[in-house]
Amino acid sequence: GGEQIDSNFDGQPATFTYGDGSLLPGFEEPLIGLAAGSEATFTIPPEKAFGQHNESNVQSVARGNFDGEVLEEGMVFSFMNGDGELPGVVLDIGDDEVLVDFNHPLAGQTITFTVKIVAVETAVVH
Numbered sequence: 284g285g286e287q288i289d290s291n292f293d294g295q296p297a298t299f300t301y302g303d304g305s306l307l308p309g310f311e312e313p314l315i316g317l318a319a320g321s322e323a324t325f326t327i328p329p330e331k332a333f334g335q336h337n338e339s340n341v342q343s344v345a346r347g348n349f350d351g352e353v354l355e356e357g358m359v360f361s362f363m364n365g366d367g368e369l370p371g372v373v374l375d376i377g378d379d380e381v382l383v384d385f386n387h388p389l390a391g392q393t394i395t396f397t398v399k400i401v402a403v404e405t406a407v408v409h
Contacts, residue, residue, distance in 0.1 A: 336391035
């Protein structure tokens with residue numbers, strides 16, 4: 284019994300094209316060969332999901348980078364890192380430095396993934 288992170292069973296089914304990168308490979312692989320109407324549950328280890336927790340992704344950030352914001356442990360901030368934004372979770376708040384964890388929040392977690400295939404369509408290649 285873990286925590287339910289996300290579900291769309293009450294709403295519209297999600298659609299994706301196999302191999303387009305919208306799903307992690309660890310979530311795509313088990314879907315190969317499933318037919319419309321089938322339901323399945325998969326357990327996906329961290330290395331196929333969001334990776335292992337990496338200590339080198341925990342970094343000290345100067346307190347001044349937060350522009351006097353009121354900080355609390357557990358807050359998520361987005362930091363610019365060249366190519367885009369990188370979310371980080373505040374772990375510890377010091378007077379001069381803030382310890383920030385840039386690992387994915389689900390890093391190191393085993394994911395249980397339940398799926399129901401509603402329809403399978405062949406992609407048309409133009």
